[in-house]
Amino acid sequence: MxxxxxxxxxxxxxxxxxxxxxxxxxxxxxxxxxxxxxxxxxxxxxxxxxxxxxxxxxxxxxxxxxxxxxxxxxxxxxxxxxxxxxxxxxxxxxxxxxxxxxxxxxxxxxxxxxxxxxxxxxxxxxxxxxxxxxxxxxxxxxxxxxxxxxxxxxxxxxxxxxxxxxxxxxxxxxxxxxxxxxxxxxxxxxxxxxxxxxxxxxxxxxxxxxxxxxxxxxxxxxxxxxxxxxxxxxxxxxxxxxxxxxxxxxxxxxxxxxxxxxxxxxxxxxxxxxxxxxxxxxxLRAENSSKRWATAYSFPGLDAGMAIKEEVPHQNVAGMQGFVFNTRRPVFRDRTVREAIGYAFDFEWTNKALMYGAYTRTDSYFDNSELGSSGLPTGAELALLEPFRDRLPPEVFTTEFTVPKTDGSGNPRQNLRTALKLLREAGWAVKNGVLTNAEGQALSFEILLVSPDMERIVLPFAANLEKLGIKASVRTVDPAQFQNRVRDFDFDMIVGSFGQSQSPGNEQRDYWSSAMADLKGSRNVIGVRDPVVDALVEKVIQAPDREALVAATRALDRVLLWGFYVVPHFHSETYRLVYWNKxxxxxxxxxxxxxxxxxxxxxxxxxxxxxxxxxxxx
Known part of the structure; x- marks a missing residue:
């Protein structure tokens, strides 16, 4: 709140x-x-x-x-x-x-x-x-x-x-x-x-x-x-x-x-x-679990009118939650590998089967606001990106960013084929059911969690990765251990979030700047080291008016999305509240x-x- x-x-x-x-x-x-x-x-x-x-x-x-x-x-x-x-x-x-x-x-x-x-x-x-x-x-x-x-x-x-x-x-x-x-x-x-x-x-x-x-x-x-x-x-x-x-x-x-x-x-x-x-x-409980929201609140107090359960719409920027790559790990330094892994997350099935259709897929670091990028860059946003054309993926200028979609059946076969094609382009191949590189190293990593609630979301993702020959183990730890390991960048992948406001600014340095990538305790948990991102962060901070801020934020958003630094999750556009009527x-x-x-x-x-x-x- x-x-x-x-x-x-x-x-x-x-x-x-x-x-x-x-x-x-x-x-x-x-x-x-x-x-x-x-x-x-x-x-x-x-x-x-x-x-x-x-x-x-x-x-x-x-x-x-x-x-x-x-x-x-x-x-x-x-x-x-x-x-x-x-x-x-x-x-x-x-x-x-x-x-x-x-x-x-x-x-x-x-x-x-x-x-x-x-x-x-x-x-x-x-x-x-x-x-x-x-x-x-x-x-x-x-x-x-x-x-x-x-x-x-x-x-x-x-x-x-x-x-x-x-x-x-x-x-x-x-x-x-x-x-x-x-x-x-x-x-x-x-x-x-x-x-x-x-x-x-x-x-x-x-x-x-x-x-x-x-x-x-x-x-x-x-x-x-x-x-x-x-x-x-x-x-x-x-x-x-x-x-x-x-x-x-x-x-x-x-x-x-x-x-x-x-x-x-x-x-x-x-x-x-x-x-x-x-x-x-x-x-009062602000409920963040769609399963509990749908199943856990049938109780006498609610039936008697002594408690209230309601959804309250909001206009807050959604920010980004997702599977967060630690790009300090050699296996995640390759942008193509990160892109491929994103195809293993079947949001449509997850939302339908596990989350009661309660969520919207996130496709921007500034979702649910005018700050998020969409379509192709034009106008002031394009003008900001143009000087960096030779240092950015061509798709930034030619292709609208979209997150992978499935038919919701629970069998994302086509997406996994796309993922395997990308992994092959990156030098990986399946041998005896294990995805390995030219040096014979297997692609494996740990997904570190702090909340048992996330296990039901993560385990199907890990199962899809296994179909690609990737071993993704899942480990849930207590809050103190999780905080210490994230602070020290001692993880492969976490479920993390990057909260945003209606007016992003100086905090973007801590999220994305190269200067913060090796400073333990910073919020650049991804380890982003990109001079283009650094320059766009400064454009956000130095924006002289709202129009310039929106253009700079959209440009930053677009570059981050095409960097495939996270596998985007989902968000809700309401507060879900249950509280005693007092x-x-x-x-x-x-x-x-x-x-x-x-x-x-x-x-x-x-x-x-x-x-x-x-x-x-x-």
Missing amino acids: PTARLRAAAVLLLGFALGLPAAVPAAAAEYSAPPSHGIAMHGDLKYAPDFTHFEYVEPNAPKGGTLVSEATGSFDSFNPFILRGQPASGVALIYDTLTEQAQDEPFSEYGALAESIEMPADRSWVAFNLRPEARWHDGRPVTAGDVVWTFDTLVEKGAPFYRAYYGDVVEVKATSEHRVLFVFKGPGNRELPLILGQLAVLPKHWWQGKDFANPPFEPPLGSGPYRVKGYEAGRTVTYERVADYWGKDVPAMRGRWNADTIRYEYFRDRDIATEAFKAGAFD FGKPAVAPKYGLGYPDTWWIDPAKAAAVEAWRRGRS
Whole structure:
């Protein structure tokens, strides 16, 4: 359920050392611009300077009650900014960010910790003016020094993501107690002021004397709407709403985060959690399994109207999920081999036989949006690709990209013939039922999984590969082991995903750039090393307007697709929700999100009815 705070939490999982200088006074005249209440990636802001709340919230939503959420696996850390350990679910709730993203605009942010933002027309720097009333939970003020310390600490001691994400920041300065300035390499990176706005600010005074990279297992200090109330390592963590939260009347925060208590209950896997949900152990499930959605939710609570099952359409960019090749492995360096393996995935049969027809095949890294490529390149997109013609596959210019299709019978004979033809062109041949190359090496690899749910999708794929003489073993491991192996690029193939937003930008470096291919912990898990991709990523980042952004993103998408770096999976264009009927919701839903849990609230009458029904059954 993407909210600005939750997306910021995802960013907190990553970082890099840039060696930035210590904070020093800046020349005020050199870095001064009229202050604004918000920033838009392209175009105008929807909300005026005097806005009081987002349209998709109920500003007078009642506070109170307990919201219980599920979590899978375990946790042993409260520091989500480093690679070490498994951070507790919900820990981002204790922090504030400089800005909050509006969920009814493609990419706009409004002041949270920052009262106003200064930025020149060329976006070569940005300054955030902090609200003087902002306070840590211990009552001390949040200062520009905290922001500088946070940024320096994250890029020096955090996980690798920040090398790419903040790569264009060359200097950060506290110019006064409540003003912090970020200076960039140059103009043109329109997104960078917005992603700096997503920075979660940490208290310098609390962390002094502690090892950030190897922190104590204790709840840290924050300034956000919640604080840690209690926890049992690996089993449950509880957050309580801060009654005197300094930001409760900030326009971007009003009407949000309404539960008095938010508790996360941990379960070993999703099937166990499903049964626990039906017994009332937690409040809402966003279901990602079509099988469970179709078969697992016939239970008394639903029949009695105490629980609700619904599909909610959304307009989010689907991104890409698929079988992800690790091109660092010699067997996957050949583009033709990767293309051939894609023919072994029978989506039509999988969707019909295993997923109840619930999904749409993905054929773009930016599916379900205007950002995805289609047809042949024309206009501005073609102009971007033309200089690289001699370094790209000819098909980029001559052939519309399509994913392989079958008749859904479960016997993709023609596709397997096509795959075998491609493999022969790549120098492989079947000998005694085993696909081997000229050196006599067999084509075999391991598909590493973290979720048992995926086994029913992967095993038929592996069976089709076996018909080609390819041995694909399937191994499911626990989340900690999976994270460690992916972080170290210690895998052949995984089921992975590359989430996207309505305004892609700096994160594309971490996904695809050559500079990140060998940096452990980066999100370039594929190991893409292509100067053309590098150049197109920079075109995306430097796009001066929406039209240019769309053209650059389509060009990047097309090149990635014809690289056959993944075997595309599928996506859903709805949220699938099942939840206990204890909530109130705003009259207007956000266009680019669900609004849960931050804009919903617990309705006392509904919650009492659910509880009375449960007592009556006990």
